Amino acid sequence: MAHRATTGGSTKPAIPEQPAWTRDENARPIEDAGDQPVSLLSLIIVLLRQRWIVAACTLIGLVLAAQSRVFSPRVYTSTATFIPVATKMPSSLSGIAAQLGIGMSTADAVESPQFYIELLQSREILTPVVQSTFQIPTATGVKSENLVQWYGLAGRPRGVANAEAIRELTKRIVAGASLKSGVVSVSVTDASPVVAQQIIARMLDQVARFNEARRIEKAAAEREFTASQLAETDAALRAAESRLRDFMEVNRVRVSPALQLEQERLQREVNMRQELYTATAQAYQQVKIEELRNARSISVIESPEVPPIANPRGLLKTTLLGSLVGFLVGSLLALFREYLLKTRLVRPREGEEFRALKRALWQDLRSPLQSFRRRKLAT
Numbered sequence: 001m002a003h004r005a006t007t008g009g010s011t012k013p014a015i016p017e018q019p020a021w022t023r024d025e026n027a028r029p030i031e032d033a034g035d036q037p038v039s040l041l042s043l044i045i046v047l048l049r050q051r052w053i054v055a056a057c058t059l060i061g062l063v064l065a066a067q068s069r070v071f072s073p074r075v076y077t078s079t080a081t082f083i084p085v086a087t088k089m090p091s092s093l094s095g096i097a098a099q100l101g102i103g104m105s106t107a108d109a110v111e112s113p114q115f116y117i118e119l120l121q122s123r124e125i126l127t128p129v130v131q132s133t134f135q136i137p138t139a140t141g142v143k144s145e146n147l148v149q150w151y152g153l154a155g156r157p158r159g160v161a162n163a164e165a166i167r168e169l170t171k172r173i174v175a176g177a178s179l180k181s182g183v184v185s186v187s188v189t190d191a192s193p194v195v196a197q198q199i200i201a202r203m204l205d206q207v208a209r210f211n212e213a214r215r216i217e218k219a220a221a222e223r224e225f226t227a228s229q230l231a232e233t234d235a236a237l238r239a240a241e242s243r244l245r246d247f248m249e250v251n252r253v254r255v256s257p258a259l260q261l262e263q264e265r266l267q268r269e270v271n272m273r274q275e276l277y278t279a280t281a282q283a284y285q286q287v288k289i290e291e292l293r294n295a296r297s298i299s300v301i302e303s304p305e306v307p308p309i310a311n312p313r314g315l316l317k318t319t320l321l322g323s324l325v326g327f328l329v330g331s332l333l334a335l336f337r338e339y340l341l342k343t344r345l346v347r348p349r350e351g352e353e354f355r356a357l358k359r360a361l362w363q364d365l366r367s368p369l370q371s372f373r374r375r376k377l378a379t
Contacts, residue, residue, distance in 0.1 A: 061326020113177030
């Protein structure tokens with residue numbers, strides 16, 4: 001039983017003795033939290049006093065982290081690298097555009113490493129990959145499935161299944177590029193090494209098809225532009241020739257200096273129109289050839305291969321991280337338990353209020369409807 005201590009006519013409650021089940025042979029008696037400031041040493045003492053809680057939480061975190069890695073399925077990663085091949089428009093076409101006052105870049109601006117990083121993870125590339133059929137070796141033989149079936153989404157509506165398969169595939173793709181060399185790398189992780197290799201091969205094939213379709217579309221647009229310019233330059237050349245012919249028919253005898261200068265000006269205009277027409281005709285032929293030829297848009301440096309070994313599990317890193325999380329949780333529990341003990345011994349009223357509120361919370365969780373009715377009647 002706690003006794004009151006008298007000092008100079010005033011009384012204050014004495015600190016009760018610490019219960020036997022909370023005592024530690026090597027620990028100091030619990031003191032009022034307001035007597036001394038909190039220091040690093042006091043925190044260490046608390047952790048040592050509650051060392052079994054800290055040790056148990058650390059061990060639980062280690063075991064859970066190790067279990068998550070040991071029993072997780074093995075995965076394989078296949079990687080490929082390539083470099084974009086810049087395609088240039090015919091120099092004669094750019095020269096014609098410059099003469100007409102139209103600025104046109106000779107290099108294809110979209111064929112950059114960053115463009116391919118975003119293209120590899122776009123629906124334009126991944127949708128055909130998800131819907132294509134893969135040859136998957138199993139213990140009983142080789143089966144043919146698409147990624148919707150491989151990811152276990154076959155029972156869902158087609159649109160939903162394709163969208164979720166694309167989302168799942170995007171999570172397994174890692175794409176990057178070197179700023180110095182411009183080399184693009186892409187890797188895919190999957191439970192099957194053969195599927196991982198086939199996915200990258202299909203992705204590179206879809207990139208090549210996308211570039212081929214885009215190149216043909218661009219070449220067709222350039223051909224139409226050049227054809228229209230060729231028609232205009234031909235009309236302008238014929239008009240200049242007609243003006244020169246009319247001038248020469250009207251002025252058969254050109255003894256006047258003014259007439260000679262006018263003839264020279266008309267002749268220069270005809271020559272200029274002739275040169276522009278010749279250049280436009282050459283550009284038109286080059287654009288037609290560009291539209292028909294099969295040009296490579298990417299150059300594969302490292303082709304995707306079937307990975308021979310699985311990815312490391314990362315067991316050591318994961319267990320260390322789990323142990324650290326468990327230690328932090330155990331430390332918080334130890335500090336909270338120490339605070340409850342001090343509150344019960346030094347400030348018994350707060351301890352009693354805490355226990356009463358805890359019982360009330362537990363009753364509310366077990367029967368919330370009855371608790372609500374009692375609260376409503378009380379008000």
